[in-house]
Amino acid sequence: MKRILSYVRPYAGWLFASVFLMALAGGAQGLIAYLIKPIFDQVLNPQGTDSVVSGVMLVVVAAFLLRGVADYFGNYLVNRAGISAVTDLRQAVFERVLRQDAQFFETTSTGRLMSSIMNDIDKIQVATSHILADWLRQTFVAVSLLFVIFQTSWKLALFSVTVIPIVMLPTAQLGRRIRRSTRKAQDDTAEVNQILQETLSGHQVVKSFGSEVMESARFREAGRRLRRSNLKYVMQQAIASPLIEFMGALTIVGLLIYARSEIRTGVMTTGEFTSFVVTLLLLYEPMKRLVGIHNIFQQALGASQKVFEYLDRPTTVEPGRVTVKGFTREIAIEHLTFRYPTSEGPVLTDLSLRVKAGEIVALVGPSGAGKSTLASLLPRFYDPESGGIEIDGVNVRELTLESLRKLIGTVAQDTFLFNDTVANNLRYGRPEASEGEVREAARNALALEFIEELPQGFETMIGERGTRLSGGQRQRISIARALLKNAPILVLDEATSHLDTESEVLVQGALGNLMQGRTVIVIAHRLSTVRRADRIVVLEKGRIVETGRHEELVGAGGMYQRLYELQFSEGVDS
Numbered sequence: 001m002k003r004i005l006s007y008v009r010p011y012a013g014w015l016f017a018s019v020f021l022m023a024l025a026g027g028a029q030g031l032i033a034y035l036i037k038p039i040f041d042q043v044l045n046p047q048g049t050d051s052v053v054s055g056v057m058l059v060v061v062a063a064f065l066l067r068g069v070a071d072y073f074g075n076y077l078v079n080r081a082g083i084s085a086v087t088d089l090r091q092a093v094f095e096r097v098l099r100q101d102a103q104f105f106e107t108t109s110t111g112r113l114m115s116s117i118m119n120d121i122d123k124i125q126v127a128t129s130h131i132l133a134d135w136l137r138q139t140f141v142a143v144s145l146l147f148v149i150f151q152t153s154w155k156l157a158l159f160s161v162t163v164i165p166i167v168m169l170p171t172a173q174l175g176r177r178i179r180r181s182t183r184k185a186q187d188d189t190a191e192v193n194q195i196l197q198e199t200l201s202g203h204q205v206v207k208s209f210g211s212e213v214m215e216s217a218r219f220r221e222a223g224r225r226l227r228r229s230n231l232k233y234v235m236q237q238a239i240a241s242p243l244i245e246f247m248g249a250l251t252i253v254g255l256l257i258y259a260r261s262e263i264r265t266g267v268m269t270t271g272e273f274t275s276f277v278v279t280l281l282l283l284y285e286p287m288k289r290l291v292g293i294h295n296i297f298q299q300a301l302g303a304s305q306k307v308f309e310y311l312d313r314p315t316t317v318e319p320g321r322v323t324v325k326g327f328t329r330e331i332a333i334e335h336l337t338f339r340y341p342t343s344e345g346p347v348l349t350d351l352s353l354r355v356k357a358g359e360i361v362a363l364v365g366p367s368g369a370g371k372s373t374l375a376s377l378l379p380r381f382y383d384p385e386s387g388g389i390e391i392d393g394v395n396v397r398e399l400t401l402e403s404l405r406k407l408i409g410t411v412a413q414d415t416f417l418f419n420d421t422v423a424n425n426l427r428y429g430r431p432e433a434s435e436g437e438v439r440e441a442a443r444n445a446l447a448l449e450f451i452e453e454l455p456q457g458f459e460t461m462i463g464e465r466g467t468r469l470s471g472g473q474r475q476r477i478s479i480a481r482a483l484l485k486n487a488p489i490l491v492l493d494e495a496t497s498h499l500d501t502e503s504e505v506l507v508q509g510a511l512g513n514l515m516q517g518r519t520v521i522v523i524a525h526r527l528s529t530v531r532r533a534d535r536i537v538v539l540e541k542g543r544i545v546e547t548g549r550h551e552e553l554v555g556a557g558g559m560y561q562r563l564y565e566l567q568f569s570e571g572v573d574s
Contacts, residue, residue, distance in 0.1 A: 004304055007089045011081035021074030026140025028067035033148045033282055035060055037275035075133045082129030090121045093310050101317045102381040111194030119189050120303040127300030135293045138286035145283040152276045185229035186303050192222045317380050320398040327407050327488040329392045331355040336387035347373050348542040362522040362530035365539035371523045375491050379408045409487035413494035415478040417466030422451055423458040429485035445480035445510040472506055479510045490520045527564050
């Protein structure tokens, strides 16, 4: 809880102001209870003087007004502090998650991440805004009312408050159970979100395999587990209220027996006893609320567990401090070895390669040879186990991630576009680009014609992941985006593998425009796409087995020739 509240520190001024205002509201509530005695003894007494009656009435109105105004502004300020703090916490978690390496996203469900960043933090927000406000309100009301009952009769007050420890001790034990059941409920919520995200994102696969019934059953079962967890929390949280009610009833009965003799002997007036009983009844309400608030704070603590796990998770790719402005000489890969945490052996082994500025180098080889892994090490999506990569003589580990990744443009086989306008997708890597620059990039990517035919042209919304566009159109948007970024190093990772022949011809033309004047690393299964390369590097089992031009390798009797003959025979058969 101290860690959660540390995010409130920048808003301490608002919080302290709300504490003062809530104290005023609590004092006003105590004053209202204290006025019950003069109301019975003076105002409702036919022998009371007009001046005393008027004074009591005026104080009653002032007390209610003060309580209302102070409570309103105090509630607003504490909510403002709490919501602002939780907004900062959510931003901190989002930024921390965003800086994790590719392995983190490969091993962590998107649905579970979204559940933690939204649902778990929502639980914390309730505790640090609405519930914190209520805690301050009820605490000051309880203190004020305790003062009134002790002022009225300290003997009765001592007898009455003996019930508090009886209620509080089991409630504290209950809070720990609530924390555990809340964590279980949040994990079950994350599972529901995971199923929902996967099913909706993969709806075409679900429909094509006729798996709607199966997915519905999976979602139903996850929903049942969530229901059980939530009901367990409700049962635990609700126990405190009837316990307080029962102990309060026993206390009132005891007070009535005791007060009857006190009033007979004239030790107490009817007004004093009425004031005491009403104040005591008023006191039980904030006591019940405080017990409920304690349980909700425990709920927030349970929800915060996963949130702080993400905040505390170290980033394996630590940025360097050197800023690079451009690329002029070469990329040098020296004795590079890399393995994934889940792989049995290394994916790349003692690999060395040099790519000169302006050179087009193609990486080819069978699936699993390490081509895409090598390309992903260049922008530091991962770091190698040993060896390193240098750009113009500087190890990429020493460069800031921002400056390193500005040097590299990527066009991948799985094009990701955002649910935004065409123009904003094109500007993603360079938001400040002018309208003319955007049109020029689209023209060079052979995308201008189809963009202008869209309903709103460049301002057309293209749907989630660009679903309103064809595969070839999405790929040309991706190429235009890379053109607009204007990075000197270009990585083409199977950029035409998912396209039909007609779309591939258009995309190859766009890629030709994109590759001009750049250093290009091409990854391709289709060997027809790498013939223009200055050098072809053949990988097998994480090692370089051949290097040369197409004409040299196609008759050398090695891996490249086998791959070429296999694809050629497939082409003839088809």
